[in-house]
Amino acid sequence: MFYKHVCKLVLPPVLMFVSLLLISGAPARAELAVPPGVTPPVGTHAGEDVPQPIEFPHDIHVNINKINCMYCHTYARRSKVAGIPPTSKCMGCHKMIATDKPRIQKLTEYFTKKESPKWKKVHDVPDFVHFSHERHIKKFVFDADLPVENVEQVCGLCHGEIKAMTVAKKNKPLTMGFCRRCHEANGGPGDCWKCHK
Amino acid sequence: MSGFKVNRRDFLRVLGWGGASTALVGCDMPTTVTLEEGKEDVVAYFMPEEYVIPGVGVWYASTCTQCAAGCGIHGRVREGRALKLEGNPESVINRGKTCMMGQAGVQAHYNPDRLTQPLMREGGALKPASWEVALKKIAEKTASANGDRVAWLSGAVSGHQAVLINDVLNTFGSKQHFVHETIHASVWQAVARDMLGDAQPVLRMDKAKSILSFGADFLGTWQSPVHFATQYAKFRSGKRGVLIQVEPKMSLTGGSADAWVAVRPGTEGILALGIAQNLVKRGWAKGEVPAKLKEVLAKYELGMVANATGVAGDRIQRITAALKDHAPSLVLAGAPVEGGENGYDAVSAVMLLNILLGNIGQTIEPAAQFAEARMQARSGGTRGALEFSKLAAAKKLDVAFISHANPVYHAPGFMKMKDAMANVGFKVVMTQFPDETAMQADVVLPLYSAIEDWGTHVAAYNGGVATLSFQQPLMEPLYKDTRGFGDVALSLLKQRKPKEYAAFNDYYAYLKASVSNMPAAVAKGDKNKDAAWNALLQKGVLETKATVGKFKVNTATVAAVADVSADVQFPYRLLPSARLGLWDGRHANSPWLQESPDQISKVVWGSWVEMHPVTAAKLGVKSGDYVRVTSAQGSLEAQAYVFNGIHPEAIAVPLGQGHQEYGRYAKGLGVNPYAILNPVIEKKTGEVAAYATRVSVTKLDKSARLVHMGSSDTQMGRKLVSTIPATVYRRTEGEA
Amino acid sequence: MSFKNILENWSAFRKDAEAGGHHKYDHRWGMAINLDVCTGCNACSTACYAENNLAVVGKDRFEKGQAMHWMRIERYWDDADRQFPERGASFLPMMCQQCGAATCEPVCPVAATYHTPDGLNAQVYNRCIGSRYCSNNCPFRVRYFNFYSYYETWAEPLNQQLNPDISVRDKGVMEKCTFCVQRIRASNDKAKMENRAIADGEVQTACAQACPTGAIVFGDTMDPNSAVNKLWAKHEVKRGDYLSKKPKVNAEKRGYRIFEELNVDPSVMYLERVREEI
Amino acid sequence: MHVNEKDINEQIRWAQINADVLRSMENPRPAYWVAVAVCIAMVSCAVLAEIYQYNTGLGVTNLNNPHMWDMYIATFVFWIGMSHSGTLLSAILHIIHADWRKPIYRFAEAMTTFSLMTAGFFPMIHLGRIWNLYWVLPYVSDRGVWPNFRSPLAWDAFAISTYLSASAVFLFIGMIPDLAICRDNAKGWRKTLYTTLSLGWRGDDRQWRNFRKTYMLLACFLIPLAVSVHSIVSADFAMSIMPGWHVTTFPPYFVAGALYSGCAAIITLFVILRYFFRFEEYMTTAIMEKTCKLTFAIAMVWTYLNLIEFASTWYGHNIYDKEVLIYKATGPYAWIFWTMIFCGSVAPFALAIQKWRRHMPTMFVVSLLLNLGMYFERWMIVAPTLSMAYEPHQFYMMYGSIVQWAIVFGSFGWFGLLFLIFVKIFPSVSMYEVKEMVFHRRRHLDHETAVKFGRRARDAGTPATDTH
Numbered sequence A: 001m002f003y004k005h006v007c008k009l010v011l012p013p014v015l016m017f018v019s020l021l022l023i024s025g026a027p028a029r030a031e032l033a034v035p036p037g038v039t040p041p042v043g044t045h046a047g048e049d050v051p052q053p054i055e056f057p058h059d060i061h062v063n064i065n066k067i068n069c070m071y072c073h074t075y076a077r078r079s080k081v082a083g084i085p086p087t088s089k090c091m092g093c094h095k096m097i098a099t100d101k102p103r104i105q106k107l108t109e110y111f112t113k114k115e116s117p118k119w120k121k122v123h124d125v126p127d128f129v130h131f132s133h134e135r136h137i138k139k140f141v142f143d144a145d146l147p148v149e150n151v152e153q154v155c156g157l158c159h160g161e162i163k164a165m166t167v168a169k170k171n172k173p174l175t176m177g178f179c180r181r182c183h184e185a186n187g188g189p190g191d192c193w194k195c196h197k
Numbered sequence B: 001m002s003g004f005k006v007n008r009r010d011f012l013r014v015l016g017w018g019g020a021s022t023a024l025v026g027c028d029m030p031t032t033v034t035l036e037e038g039k040e041d042v043v044a045y046f047m048p049e050e051y052v053i054p055g056v057g058v059w060y061a062s063t064c065t066q067c068a069a070g071c072g073i074h075g076r077v078r079e080g081r082a083l084k085l086e087g088n089p090e091s092v093i094n095r096g097k098t099c100m101m102g103q104a105g106v107q108a109h110y111n112p113d114r115l116t117q118p119l120m121r122e123g124g125a126l127k128p129a130s131w132e133v134a135l136k137k138i139a140e141k142t143a144s145a146n147g148d149r150v151a152w153l154s155g156a157v158s159g160h161q162a163v164l165i166n167d168v169l170n171t172f173g174s175k176q177h178f179v180h181e182t183i184h185a186s187v188w189q190a191v192a193r194d195m196l197g198d199a200q201p202v203l204r205m206d207k208a209k210s211i212l213s214f215g216a217d218f219l220g221t222w223q224s225p226v227h228f229a230t231q232y233a234k235f236r237s238g239k240r241g242v243l244i245q246v247e248p249k250m251s252l253t254g255g256s257a258d259a260w261v262a263v264r265p266g267t268e269g270i271l272a273l274g275i276a277q278n279l280v281k282r283g284w285a286k287g288e289v290p291a292k293l294k295e296v297l298a299k300y301e302l303g304m305v306a307n308a309t310g311v312a313g314d315r316i317q318r319i320t321a322a323l324k325d326h327a328p329s330l331v332l333a334g335a336p337v338e339g340g341e342n343g344y345d346a347v348s349a350v351m352l353l354n355i356l357l358g359n360i361g362q363t364i365e366p367a368a369q370f371a372e373a374r375m376q377a378r379s380g381g382t383r384g385a386l387e388f389s390k391l392a393a394a395k396k397l398d399v400a401f402i403s404h405a406n407p408v409y410h411a412p413g414f415m416k417m418k419d420a421m422a423n424v425g426f427k428v429v430m431t432q433f434p435d436e437t438a439m440q441a442d443v444v445l446p447l448y449s450a451i452e453d454w455g456t457h458v459a460a461y462n463g464g465v466a467t468l469s470f471q472q473p474l475m476e477p478l479y480k481d482t483r484g485f486g487d488v489a490l491s492l493l494k495q496r497k498p499k500e501y502a503a504f505n506d507y508y509a510y511l512k513a514s515v516s517n518m519p520a521a522v523a524k525g526d527k528n529k530d531a532a533w534n535a536l537l538q539k540g541v542l543e544t545k546a547t548v549g550k551f552k553v554n555t556a557t558v559a560a561v562a563d564v565s566a567d568v569q570f571p572y573r574l575l576p577s578a579r580l581g582l583w584d585g586r587h588a589n590s591p592w593l594q595e596s597p598d599q600i601s602k603v604v605w606g607s608w609v610e611m612h613p614v615t616a617a618k619l620g621v622k623s624g625d626y627v628r629v630t631s632a633q634g635s636l637e638a639q640a641y642v643f644n645g646i647h648p649e650a651i652a653v654p655l656g657q658g659h660q661e662y663g664r665y666a667k668g669l670g671v672n673p674y675a676i677l678n679p680v681i682e683k684k685t686g687e688v689a690a691y692a693t694r695v696s697v698t699k700l701d702k703s704a705r706l707v708h709m710g711s712s713d714t715q716m717g718r719k720l721v722s723t724i725p726a727t728v729y730r731r732t733e734g735e736a
Numbered sequence C: 001m002s003f004k005n006i007l008e009n010w011s012a013f014r015k016d017a018e019a020g021g022h023h024k025y026d027h028r029w030g031m032a033i034n035l036d037v038c039t040g041c042n043a044c045s046t047a048c049y050a051e052n053n054l055a056v057v058g059k060d061r062f063e064k065g066q067a068m069h070w071m072r073i074e075r076y077w078d079d080a081d082r083q084f085p086e087r088g089a090s091f092l093p094m095m096c097q098q099c100g101a102a103t104c105e106p107v108c109p110v111a112a113t114y115h116t117p118d119g120l121n122a123q124v125y126n127r128c129i130g131s132r133y134c135s136n137n138c139p140f141r142v143r144y145f146n147f148y149s150y151y152e153t154w155a156e157p158l159n160q161q162l163n164p165d166i167s168v169r170d171k172g173v174m175e176k177c178t179f180c181v182q183r184i185r186a187s188n189d190k191a192k193m194e195n196r197a198i199a200d201g202e203v204q205t206a207c208a209q210a211c212p213t214g215a216i217v218f219g220d221t222m223d224p225n226s227a228v229n230k231l232w233a234k235h236e237v238k239r240g241d242y243l244s245k246k247p248k249v250n251a252e253k254r255g256y257r258i259f260e261e262l263n264v265d266p267s268v269m270y271l272e273r274v275r276e277e278i
Numbered sequence D: 001m002h003v004n005e006k007d008i009n010e011q012i013r014w015a016q017i018n019a020d021v022l023r024s025m026e027n028p029r030p031a032y033w034v035a036v037a038v039c040i041a042m043v044s045c046a047v048l049a050e051i052y053q054y055n056t057g058l059g060v061t062n063l064n065n066p067h068m069w070d071m072y073i074a075t076f077v078f079w080i081g082m083s084h085s086g087t088l089l090s091a092i093l094h095i096i097h098a099d100w101r102k103p104i105y106r107f108a109e110a111m112t113t114f115s116l117m118t119a120g121f122f123p124m125i126h127l128g129r130i131w132n133l134y135w136v137l138p139y140v141s142d143r144g145v146w147p148n149f150r151s152p153l154a155w156d157a158f159a160i161s162t163y164l165s166a167s168a169v170f171l172f173i174g175m176i177p178d179l180a181i182c183r184d185n186a187k188g189w190r191k192t193l194y195t196t197l198s199l200g201w202r203g204d205d206r207q208w209r210n211f212r213k214t215y216m217l218l219a220c221f222l223i224p225l226a227v228s229v230h231s232i233v234s235a236d237f238a239m240s241i242m243p244g245w246h247v248t249t250f251p252p253y254f255v256a257g258a259l260y261s262g263c264a265a266i267i268t269l270f271v272i273l274r275y276f277f278r279f280e281e282y283m284t285t286a287i288m289e290k291t292c293k294l295t296f297a298i299a300m301v302w303t304y305l306n307l308i309e310f311a312s313t314w315y316g317h318n319i320y321d322k323e324v325l326i327y328k329a330t331g332p333y334a335w336i337f338w339t340m341i342f343c344g345s346v347a348p349f350a351l352a353i354q355k356w357r358r359h360m361p362t363m364f365v366v367s368l369l370l371n372l373g374m375y376f377e378r379w380m381i382v383a384p385t386l387s388m389a390y391e392p393h394q395f396y397m398m399y400g401s402i403v404q405w406a407i408v409f410g411s412f413g414w415f416g417l418l419f420l421i422f423v424k425i426f427p428s429v430s431m432y433e434v435k436e437m438v439f440h441r442r443r444h445l446d447h448e449t450a451v452k453f454g455r456r457a458r459d460a461g462t463p464a465t466d467t468h
Helices: A002-009 A011-025 A058-064 A087-094 A102-112 A133-142 A148-159 A176-186 B004-012 B105-109 B131-143 B159-172 B186-196 B225-236 B268-281 B291-298 B302-309 B313-325 B343-356 B383-393 B417-422 B485-496 B507-516 B529-539 B591-595 B613-619 B726-734 C003-018 C043-051 C059-064 C181-193 C206-210 C227-234 D014-024 D030-056 D071-095 D105-119 D121-125 D130-136 D152-185 D188-197 D205-238 D250-276 D285-316 D319-330 D334-346 D360-387 D402-425 D431-453
Strands: A118-120 B041-043 B058-063 B072-078 B081-087 B119-122 B125-128 B150-154 B177-179 B210-214 B242-247 B259-262 B329-333 B368-370 B399-403 B426-431 B443-446 B455-457 B467-471 B541-543 B546-548 B572-575 B608-611 B625-631 B634-642 B650-652 B694-703 B723-725 C029-034 C072-076 C090-094 C113-115 C121-123 C143-145 C174-176 C216-220 C268-271 C273-275
Touching: A087 A102, A133 A148, A133 C181, B058 B455, B058 B529, B081 B105, B081 C043, B081 C206, B105 B591, B119 B131, B131 B426, B131 B443, B131 B485, B150 B159, B150 B383, B159 B177, B159 B399, B159 B455, B159 B485, B159 B507, B177 B383, B186 B329, B186 B343, B210 B268, B210 B313, B210 B343, B242 B268, B242 B313, B259 B313, B268 B291, B268 B302, B268 B313, B268 B329, B268 B343, B302 B313, B329 B343, B383 B417, B455 B507, B485 B507, B507 B529, B529 B541, B591 C043, B608 B613, B613 B634, B613 B694, B723 B726, B726 C273, C029 C227, C043 C072, C043 C206, C121 C174, C206 C216, C216 C227, C227 C268, D014 D152, D014 D431, D030 D402, D071 D105, D071 D121, D071 D152, D071 D205, D071 D250, D071 D360, D071 D402, D105 D121, D105 D152, D105 D250, D105 D402, D121 D130, D121 D152, D121 D402, D130 D152, D152 D188, D152 D205, D152 D431, D205 D250, D205 D360, D250 D285, D250 D360, D285 D319, D285 D334, D285 D360, D319 D334, D319 D360, D334 D360
Parallel strands: B058 B467, B150 B177, B150 B399, B210 B242, B210 B329, B242 B259, B399 B426, B426 B443, B572 B650, B608 B634, B723 C273, C029 C268
Antiparallel strands: A118 B041, B058 B072, B072 B081, B119 B125, B119 B443, B368 B546, B455 B467, B467 B541, B572 B694, B608 B650, B625 B634, B625 B694, C029 C216, C072 C090, C113 C121, C143 C174
């Protein structure tokens, strides 16, 4: 009799609670090679297409041409923002490479006009959050002695499998929970003021 | 790299990572982050310098132009926006420190009320115009003008700006460059020139063990406040020096004094002579005292001085003793002394103390003047405005250029500057803001802010090291239709002498050329001028060869100081006190400086009338009551602030407010005491005796809470600011 | 305060909270302010406005007592009874004292204000719900509340000056002096990138950097070689030890902390003003 | 003179009881609608003010540094306090079998619930970012952040919600038998309503037995809860270090104050209901007298606690505490302080005078005075400490703006509205308990007569046939 009541009243919330905990701790869908010794952050996000002035093909650059992320996103290891590569950098190669492609011609137009394409943001954290690319790269690449050519694995932790995309798409939630779980799993700071400004 | 400048301009381009990239925590974070409103774009650099990294602030050296002291600054630039100014440690003036006005430099730059395009007067009203049209107008109007019918009125200028102004006037064959500064030390300089043979002697507070300051607010508004503040810190450290401040109204410096002596306004000179007499009588005077001087001093014995100044005889003796005990000493005179009708004599009396105390060569050293005379600081007082207004009123001017100054607001009311300017044939005003003077102009040329412009500065008071301080743009101009002062001056020169200046397509080129050609400028043996130039810009200051003078001490000019006349109709003496912050009113358009309270009264956002409780009781006035202050020239109304840091015979109304124009933050706020000054001129220097106006005060039946910071004037028994006697200090750490 | 913390370290959590510092400190940022050379010139408070995106509230709201100066210079007259203030004015730079046993922390219902491993009283703006209890419980009254959406008052282009390293606070949020945490954070990142500790003097608060007389000294009081720590030691001011009642301040020395008797363990030490008898 | 009269006329017929009470729930008079209209008007004032405040920011309340709290919190404490006496009457007096409570506990109980529902608004209204209110509650979230369990404000959230739900349940459970009576006499929508609410009450023995158990159980649960709730509210102040707030005696002081204001409110409503619903039969002067005596006793307790607080402050020689106390008594808020002392400690002596306490209009006025005093007490607790604590640079005094007044004003409208709706939908006098009361009295009386005539009591008296 009493137990019946217990089962009726007490168990459901408890189960709910436990399951929530479980969900939050569930392992991720493996979609990209994970750097050794790193527990990847959990969660996916169906990002919508972001129309770019020039639909930049990440797949060609990363997959086919095997260009390192940090070759173009050069600020990532030197600043808290990864930065969009300066137009001059694009032209560094595309002065001669693939100049016949319409995209490249578009780019060249911009360059001759001495201005940069109006790229659209894909990944962003709210402005009250202090996120430092350089610290993460250092921890997961340089301090972890990860071969730099595998840096995409580290980027992938938060940016997903960019090399499988043409124009980048947001496919990780990048929410506080997303960050927090990774910090707890990989020994990142747990102090609010490390990330909140 | 062809043309350092092109790249520079490129990376200075505003590249906000999403505009101001400042979060509103109000908008709560959604569970899945989406892009914030208006932050969809991310701007990529075009061709950045390798040291420009988004998200990382870069510091550029420049020079502060908030006042004429010429402090070196560092500006923090991120994503092409200048964010914060700090002191440049390389600068000998401020040693990496800044004052509140320097901090507010960014607000002068980002001020929402800046002029964004040239204005021209058409049918009585100022109408927007293009630069071409405006310059053409100037060209045709000035074509026929020549000689001394052309004049240039400016604030304190130095460096290449001074050179250019000079050159422009030369093209007209005019010598009429008037310099107008409301807050100045002209009388002090005149006296120093006459008695020491050096107008700008170096004051070594760090060496002094005691300072007797007659109203010299060297921590606030006197000559080079930040420099003196750094010196003051040294003065107070170790064997702590003693500061005695003698003044009719407590200044910021008075607030820090060991002994603050309230003196009857206008009698500081008498007190000085009294102390001198006391020194001589007690045989403490260093060196030979001339007989002539003895007889001048003769009548200034204690009783008489005590009567005249309201400072008790024994106090005078104690002050004298303190000066002797804490040698070497340093005696200064500031605005209240200089601004008296007897200003010159009073300051001479003060300087005499330095001589008698043997401070010359000890704590007062000959100046090291900047080698190139044309670039030396043109500092001046109110005389410039006075002469200018006289010429203008007499219709002796066809063309007037006005820059770095706002005479219509700053000139005392009796000069009737507005009407005087109406008589000038053609007025060109170069300014950053729609100020009172601009409103009177025929052509208004909008200038870059100090943060957008190039320039070089030579401090009038340089603390003994002659340096050239560089001013370079921290960011792209906010408004494309504004121009740098140098560029404007150059285009004026090009109108008159196209050939000579054809080489320089802008001020930057001119500056670079002339600096690189300065003998001291280029590092020895360095052939690569670009490298030297970039190094200079990085450092911000350039030490140059200096001409160090010699003192020629002369006490002949010391004369008896006339006592101030009492007046029944106007029983009080008006003190138009200056204040660090709003300064002479040029910073009234900065919200920060308006909101940061006056250091002594703690009043914000407005004007007030300071009076002593005794006076207040006589008038039946409480703090917050509105009073009318009336002089022979007119009257003003403001709220009273009653406190005992002022002499009962004095009424103080601070400078800085009472603008009719000058943007949303300044306009229609408070009153300007200069509007009711009496036309009293200090005879020997021709400066306006700003502290010589007598006023009467009447209570108005209107009262309101005086908007000020802080509720309690006392500590109410808490240990907030606790004080220990210097004896204890000496015992514990004084010897350190 | 994470869920783990409640479950495992509850008792430790409580004990430490009383003892002022709630876990192993990496740093304990502190200050020493020499009131003898402080001239009350307001450079510090203006620098604070410039660094920390402080709102200018205007005359009316200032009159209401809603001003937002994180760093304020209090001015007192010690001899108001005499005819003249013959010993000058008493200036007191007052900002958040970053107490080790802060009274604001335990009362926040959502833990928006808490103690960081750097020994700071953090104020997490986007966690704050504006109950304002922290301000009521602050003996120094140095917490300021956004009574309005002040960001609307930054007239274009004034808003371009805003420091991107700190949020602009919207209405309903409490804010206060942070010891320029954004500068600490930046130097911390820099140091970590270079695999070294933060050097003394590397981090400077805006007020300390501006102060023309160098009255404000800022640094890590845990670093034995830091200038600030030397000053604390020289003037025999120690972090509060609550169990032993031994006097914390030596009467002969100039160092003292305001409201020491409340045992809130402030991180700011003041040096007494000195006056010569003339 | 001493009037010795009965709490209730035990000859009253039970059908009569039903009739009277049910009548009070039917065809409202114009006066009722006027009252409703007034209340709605008051509420809408508050709503407008709140909308304005929500959009503009809390600055419109005149709050400042140091005055971060003001009338909102005072009013919050006031309403929480108001709620207590309901519990006192219904729960405490229930378990000590003081059966004179029976005719008047129902509306007191309702008052408890409604004043809690009113009080609950204020912590929300005074928040800077009300839209994040739920952060105070502990819930499992992706962010892994929790409320600060050390904060009295977090305790408030728990305590108030618990107390509200508990007292609401208590009110409802206690009404079930009456709802059944209503059901049997109602038509139309009321019929359906009461049918649902009375949970199929048939009044058989098993139901009665379970009912009594549950009711007693809840009563026992509610009493410590009530005490703890107001102790926690007092902790909002006592847990701080502010002079005038950091007072050890605050929990009992607050509880006493709470009971005090609650009883005063009961007297007010007693008079109103008795007058408008012609409940003279049930809300008799005798019961009024008992209520008054109770209130008087509590008033004296409150006065005593007040005095020891002053005394401990005065002799405690804590300079800051003393300053605040002196400031209260002599500062700009002095008039409020002395009004509070008068209304709280002097006015109650009117309750000691029998002639007066039997005179309803007088009691009405007096009870209002008492509550005025209690409101001032709450305000005097909150404001002066903030005006004057440690830092002399931040000593200011301020009065709330029109916005605060509007919202506080509106809260009374809200309370009134709820109460007005209640009295027309639910029996504001507990019928079945009045019957119990009558029954017991009658049994008692019959026993006496029986002894007199040497007969067994059971035969005597009216058989209880016309019960349901």
